[in-house]
Amino acid sequence: MENINPDSFERSVFSGIRWNLIISSGGQLSSIGFNLLLSRMLGPGDFGLLAAAMAFTGLIETFGTLGSTSALTQRAVVTDRFYSAVLVVTSLLAILMMLAIGFSSSFLAAFYNKPQLQDVFLLLMWSIPFQAIEAFPLSELQRRLAFDKIAFTNILSIVVSGVVAVWLAYNGHGWIALGARLLLVQSVRTLTLCAYAWPKFRFRPALSEIKELLHFGVPQSLSQFLLVFGRKIDDILIGKWMGINALGIYSLAYSLYVWPVSNIKGRISQVIFAAFSKIQRDRTAMGSFYLKTVSLATLIGFPMIVGFSVVCDLAVPILLGDKWIQAIPILRILGFASLFEICVFPGAIYQAIGQTKSYLKIILLTRMIAASGILFALVAGYGIDGVAASIVATSLVSFLVYNHFVKKIISVGHFALIRIILKNSIPSVAMLALILMVRYFLNGRLAPLPELTLSVLAGAGAYFLLMKRYHPEILTSKGIS
Numbered sequence: 001m002e003n004i005n006p007d008s009f010e011r012s013v014f015s016g017i018r019w020n021l022i023i024s025s026g027g028q029l030s031s032i033g034f035n036l037l038l039s040r041m042l043g044p045g046d047f048g049l050l051a052a053a054m055a056f057t058g059l060i061e062t063f064g065t066l067g068s069t070s071a072l073t074q075r076a077v078v079t080d081r082f083y084s085a086v087l088v089v090t091s092l093l094a095i096l097m098m099l100a101i102g103f104s105s106s107f108l109a110a111f112y113n114k115p116q117l118q119d120v121f122l123l124l125m126w127s128i129p130f131q132a133i134e135a136f137p138l139s140e141l142q143r144r145l146a147f148d149k150i151a152f153t154n155i156l157s158i159v160v161s162g163v164v165a166v167w168l169a170y171n172g173h174g175w176i177a178l179g180a181r182l183l184l185v186q187s188v189r190t191l192t193l194c195a196y197a198w199p200k201f202r203f204r205p206a207l208s209e210i211k212e213l214l215h216f217g218v219p220q221s222l223s224q225f226l227l228v229f230g231r232k233i234d235d236i237l238i239g240k241w242m243g244i245n246a247l248g249i250y251s252l253a254y255s256l257y258v259w260p261v262s263n264i265k266g267r268i269s270q271v272i273f274a275a276f277s278k279i280q281r282d283r284t285a286m287g288s289f290y291l292k293t294v295s296l297a298t299l300i301g302f303p304m305i306v307g308f309s310v311v312c313d314l315a316v317p318i319l320l321g322d323k324w325i326q327a328i329p330i331l332r333i334l335g336f337a338s339l340f341e342i343c344v345f346p347g348a349i350y351q352a353i354g355q356t357k358s359y360l361k362i363i364l365l366t367r368m369i370a371a372s373g374i375l376f377a378l379v380a381g382y383g384i385d386g387v388a389a390s391i392v393a394t395s396l397v398s399f400l401v402y403n404h405f406v407k408k409i410i411s412v413g414h415f416a417l418i419r420i421i422l423k424n425s426i427p428s429v430a431m432l433a434l435i436l437m438v439r440y441f442l443n444g445r446l447a448p449l450p451e452l453t454l455s456v457l458a459g460a461g462a463y464f465l466l467m468k469r470y471h472p473e474i475l476t477s478k479g480i481s
Helices: 006-041 044-061 068-074 080-112 117-143 147-170 175-197 207-242 244-278 283-319 327-341 346-352 356-379 383-410 414-442 448-470
Strands: none
Touching: 006 147, 006 175, 006 244, 044 080, 044 117, 044 175, 044 207, 044 244, 068 080, 068 117, 068 207, 068 244, 068 346, 080 117, 080 207, 117 147, 117 175, 117 244, 147 175, 147 244, 207 244, 207 356, 207 383, 244 283, 244 327, 244 346, 244 383, 283 327, 283 346, 283 383, 283 414, 283 448, 327 383, 346 356, 346 383, 356 383, 383 414, 414 448
């Protein structure tokens, strides 16, 4: 870490992680609140329509910026020519993707035998230009480690889009409320980021810089495509084979399952990618930070996953309504998968050192495993529960695969990671035992809402005390030990 003080750098990194999590948690709590309101106003069919559309548009949009945000963040010095190369590439891709979605929307709607889906596709495609623009200010803020501004921007976009979506749902606009919410989240976030940190550069495109961007970005985008494909293939198959209503149930359960993965692991990964880019030549330091990052992710993520799994039978009917009760067993099964997924950060490592092709190979392997499991569950007739169980099994295999390849870069073995994970799971297990004891003691003596409240307070209070006693660094400004 030449010219970087290790202690101050560590404080800066974990301060960035902490503020990114703290500030963004406000936005995510707002998002959960809006989801609860919308789930009561709308039915599984509305959520299923949006999930079906997102399964395809999400795949197409992975090529929207061609890894430009990562490429801009990862570079030590960004020139006018490279900014210009990003502008040329992202603009052309945005036009091509909008045309692709527009022309294929009728065929995709026919795939599900839902003509209404064509309108959903045509609405969602207008978020693409904003995604292309966002690469510039987002990478600039990541290079500065200014994650407080990024997190605030996310809060603003969530609140604005949520208010509009609830208003539209209240006035009977159905799926349009969900589609407008996604479009507004992207547009408000992009415009706010541009106001914060639009980089000043002269437009000086050069073919050599465009080639360099493509060399970095094509494998990066293919990796992202495979990641999204692995998360969307179940939506595509369930929607086609089991219907839009079944997809609506599954997609809501999946969105709750993936919440800690995307909003805890995702926020942490965002910070450490920028940090690893600064110390990419010091593999010893990267290994040390990686272990501390896994420790932080497990200490924060495990209690949320475990706690929700044990009370979701109470929470779902109260918060979402009885029409979503079918999602409860799916939620509990998928909770096991998120425990594995939240512990690994291979993308931050490989992208920080510029080895996007190697990362692409890893993602290709793990996504093939995941897709095979999902397809087997559906073909064998195990239904939605079987799909969820296959995701648990393949997530465990992917966890081992990811760690195998991470070890080649930073010499962090399975035993070191598993030791940290097992050690950090003890407080969550203790919390789980306490919640089960509380629920066993109550045993229906209270109405569901008071029982849920007491269970959550008991679990959260116990975990806080355990953290204060054994991991006080989580509650302070110090680094993670």
